[in-house]
Amino acid sequence: MSLFRKKSTTKQEAFSEVYKPLHHNLTRFVQNMVWSNEDRKDIINETAMIAYEKFDAIRDKKAMLSFLFTVASRLIYKYRERRDRFRTEEYNHDQLIDEKDSAHVKVEAKELKEALSKLGLKSQEAIVLFEINGMSIIEIAELQKDSVPAVKSRLARARESLRKMFDEKITNEIGNAI
Amino acid sequence: MLFEENKVGALFEKAKLEEPCISSDEVLAHIASEERKKLTPLKHVLKLKVLLNYAAAAAIIAPVAYILTSDEPAPKKIVTTTSPSVVVADSAPNLITLPEKKTAKFIAPEKPVNLTENLKSLEHISIENENGTYVFYFKNDSLVITELNGNKLSKKQLKDHKPVIDYANQLRKSYKEFESSVDYNSSDFKQYMLSELKQRGIVNDSAFEVRFNKSEVSIDSLKIDNAIINEIIAKYKSGILK
Numbered sequence: 001m002s003l004f005r006k007k008s009t010t011k012q013e014a015f016s017e018v019y020k021p022l023h024h025n026l027t028r029f030v031q032n033m034v035w036s037n038e039d040r041k042d043i044i045n046e047t048a049m050i051a052y053e054k055f056d057a058i059r060d061k062k063a064m065l066s067f068l069f070t071v072a073s074r075l076i077y078k079y080r081e082r083r084d085r086f087r088t089e090e091y092n093h094d095q096l097i098d099e100k101d102s103a104h105v106k107v108e109a110k111e112l113k114e115a116l117s118k119l120g121l122k123s124q125e126a127i128v129l130f131e132i133n134g135m136s137i138i139e140i141a142e143l144q145k146d147s148v149p150a151v152k153s154r155l156a157r158a159r160e161s162l163r164k165m166f167d168e169k170i171t172n173e174i175g176n177a178i
Numbered sequence: 179m180l181f182e183e184n185k186v187g188a189l190f191e192k193a194k195l196e197e198p199c200i201s202s203d204e205v206l207a208h209i210a211s212e213e214r215k216k217l218t219p220l221k222h223v224l225k226l227k228v229l230l231n232y233a234a235a236a237a238i239i240a241p242v243a244y245i246l247t248s249d250e251p252a253p254k255k256i257v258t259t260t261s262p263s264v265v266v267a268d269s270a271p272n273l274i275t276l277p278e279k280k281t282a283k284f285i286a287p288e289k290p291v292n293l294t295e296n297l298k299s300l301e302h303i304s305i306e307n308e309n310g311t312y313v314f315y316f317k318n319d320s321l322v323i324t325e326l327n328g329n330k331l332s333k334k335q336l337k338d339h340k341p342v343i344d345y346a347n348q349l350r351k352s353y354k355e356f357e358s359s360v361d362y363n364s365s366d367f368k369q370y371m372l373s374e375l376k377q378r379g380i381v382n383d384s385a386f387e388v389r390f391n392k393s394e395v396s397i398d399s400l401k402i403d404n405a406i407i408n409e410i411i412a413k414y415k416s417g418i419l420k
Binding site for chain 1: 186187189190192193194196198199200201202205206208209210212213
């Protein structure tokens with residue numbers, strides 16, 4: 001086996017060690033930002049590939065999670081731009097949830113995703129990172145290249161919008177029942 | 179307020195329970211597959227001329243380059259050059275036996291090549307593929323200039339040629355690693371040198387002492403054509419690769 005291939009294998013092993021513990025966190029983020037399962041997989045794969053290519057340049061491996069979020073975020077923005085431009089894709093919320101999840105989780109996750117999809121992209125990103133990925137407001141501000149107060153008010157507005165959406169939903173359901 | 183805010187929080191908690199749509203093993207397998215694809219262009223690269231500015235290197239770089247893609251047929255022609263102009267003959271090919279019983283040819287330069295002088299100067303590797311001919315100039319183990327079809331590539335342009343640049347760097351590194359693994363002060367090398375010189379009728383007494391110092395080989399006070407020394411070194415190195 002050549003020197004080149006030996007080195008390549010070592011890099012993959014080193015990357016795997018750093019990436020594996022962060023994978024779930026990355027998928028949670030992407031899954032709550034992107035609706036098509038295929039697009040989600042593509043974005044996760046592409047994010048990991050970019051991180052792998054830059055792996056040698058990332059000196060502080062502790063910063064890897066933040067790097068993954070930054071890359072995924074950029075890819076999601078591009079994905080949304082493309083989607084909005086061509087509008088060929090219709091959301092199919094029934095496909096949003098993984099088959100492996102329990103029925104209970106499926107129903108509630110579907111409701112949440114529908115509501116999230118109605119938020120602006122930055123608001124959606126901020127609230128997913130904060131609520132689901134457990135990122136701090138400072139970290140989100142760095143990722144979104146915004147000030148801390150801006151992120152705080154974005155989060156507050158997003159929560160308020162979600163609350164209103166669910167209020168309306170329940171009001172409609174009660175109205176239909178009567 | 180029918181839907182309290184803490185219920186939104188509860189929904190987020192449940193969203194955390196969602197299974198990943200793709201496993202980390204699948205992602206890592208994707209990376210491994212993409213890496214393999216990147217190696218594919220190397221097969222084309224090896225239909226190329228690997229140009230190096232000193233003879234011994236050509237003997238080594240060919241097998242090293244070839245080993246990288248030993249599933250491909252051996253490159254038909256590898257040309258060596260002394261900077262700046264190509265001076266290589268297209269005759270008298272030497273055959274190097276490679277691992278896995280593959281073969282590659284290299285063509286020894288007609289003109290004497292001074293190893294020490296060339297190591298001091300900029301080393302270069304030339305790679306030809308569907309885009310044209312790249313020339314990579316190295317100084318102190320770093321890639322300093324990249325040319326494509328005679329035009330220097332700007333920093334911005336370099337991004338578009340990353341796979342070939344990575345390949346050139348790997349080639350250079352592989353060569354260096356191999357080069358540093360050869361011990362010219364070993365009794366094995368000295369005996370080999372003497373035996374080769376005797377076979378060529380240049381020396382006839384095994385009492386001659388072979389010295390190796392900073393890329394230069396001397397045989398006592400004998401003045402031996404550098405081309406012959408380089409050819410023997412190349413042969414010795416290719417023997418190691420067998």
